[in-house]
Amino acid sequence: MMSRAKRMGLVPGVVAGLLLVEAAVLAVAALGRSRAEAELRRSAERLARLHDRDPFPSAENLEVERGSLDRFEYGYGEFFAELAADPFPADDVEAADFSARAQGVVERLRKRAGGAGVKLPKSLEAGFAQYASGGAVPDPQHVPRLVRQLYSVERVADVLVGGGVDSIDRLSRDEFEVQGEEAEAPSRGRRHLRRPTPTEGGGDRAAQAASFVHPQGGYMVERIEASFTAREDALWRVLELFATAPHFMVVREFAHRTDTRIPTYDPEAVKRGEGPDEEMARYLAEGILTGKEALPRTERIIAGQEAVSVDLVVEVYNFEMDAPSNGEAR
Numbered sequence: 340m341m342s343r344a345k346r347m348g349l350v351p352g353v354v355a356g357l358l359l360v361e362a363a364v365l366a367v368a369a370l371g372r373s374r375a376e377a378e379l380r381r382s383a384e385r386l387a388r389l390h391d392r393d394p395f396p397s398a399e400n401l402e403v404e405r406g407s408l409d410r411f412e413y414g415y416g417e418f419f420a421e422l423a424a425d426p427f428p429a430d431d432v433e434a435a436d437f438s439a440r441a442q443g444v445v446e447r448l449r450k451r452a453g454g455a456g457v458k459l460p461k462s463l464e465a466g467f468a469q470y471a472s473g474g475a476v477p478d479p480q481h482v483p484r485l486v487r488q489l490y491s492v493e494r495v496a497d498v499l500v501g502g503g504v505d506s507i508d509r510l511s512r513d514e515f516e517v518q519g520e521e522a523e524a525p526s527r528g529r530r531h532l533r534r535p536t537p538t539e540g541g542g543d544r545a546a547q548a549a550s551f552v553h554p555q556g557g558y559m560v561e562r563i564e565a566s567f568t569a570r571e572d573a574l575w576r577v578l579e580l581f582a583t584a585p586h587f588m589v590v591r592e593f594a595h596r597t598d599t600r601i602p603t604y605d606p607e608a609v610k611r612g613e614g615p616d617e618e619m620a621r622y623l624a625e626g627i628l629t630g631k632e633a634l635p636r637t638e639r640i641i642a643g644q645e646a647v648s649v650d651l652v653v654e655v656y657n658f659e660m661d662a663p664s665n666g667e668a669r
Contacts, residue, residue: 437482445467466492496510499577503573558657558658561654562653568598570647574649587658590651593649
């Protein structure tokens with residue numbers, strides 16, 4: 340066994356070891372406390388700065404705002420350049436030459452429509468009859484707007500023909516040069532162009548320059564009316580083409596009706612061979628009640644296979660940086 344002297348000699352060593360361990364623990368704790376106090380002081384200083392400063396606008400928000408404004412200005416410039424990529428024709432046309440220009444547009448329209456199988460009425464001259472076929476010479480001061488209107492009519496006609504409509508029944512413009520009388524007798528179902536008021540278009544002089552002139556001179560608008568017949572799928576193509584056309588156009592008014600020729604009938608009476616007309620009863624029995632087309636009248640209309648008559652008012656925009664606000668168009 341260990342002697343008493345040896346045991347007494349181990350006690351101081353154990354005590355010294357315990358003291359060293361305690362000192363190490365206290366040193367680590369003091370270091371952690373020092374770090375916590377330093378973090379606490381930094382947090383207190385930051386809170387004090389936040390409390391004392393003007394909360395808005397912060398430097399970070401101002402920087403974000405400047406960046407957003409720069410991006411907006413760049414995007415606006417790109418968008419405006421895209422809108423002006425297909426400008427109205429700026430070439431000068433003499434009054435004596437306008438008749439030939441109008442006739443050329445009408446002939447091109449008829450040629451394109453014929454090639455696409457689109458039916459046109461014999462008298463479709465889009466409000467330019469007095470010039471295209473009549474040979475009238477317009478007032479020189481009216482020529483700039485007449486040229487823009489001619490261009491606008493051609494753009495609208497391009498969309499209708501490209502969309503694959505069955506027929507174009509009417510194209511008309513705002514016949515501003517006609518004073519004190521209706522330029523064209525109103526037809527059944529026709530939607531009249533609304534002439535801009537002086538406050539809307541910048542005064543009477545502005546009304547002579549375009550259907551609408553922006554007060555700050557940013558753009559001018561020509562309103563073109565169109566009536567056509569198309570199947571439902573072609574009608575949707577037309578609306579899509581207006582939305583994606585190279586020249587900016589807006590469908591301002593839209594009206595339609597289904598021109599179905601499906602007669603109302605009593606299926607049971609037709610099956611018995613009864614009806615107001617034997618030939619009509621046979622047609623119904625063979626063409627509707629049997630085969631692939633054996634659908635009720637309502638279902639055939641909803642199916643979208645019937646012709647749809649459409650009336651549109653299309654606004655054709657002319658974006659010009661120097662467009663005058665007093666109607667003095669280029």
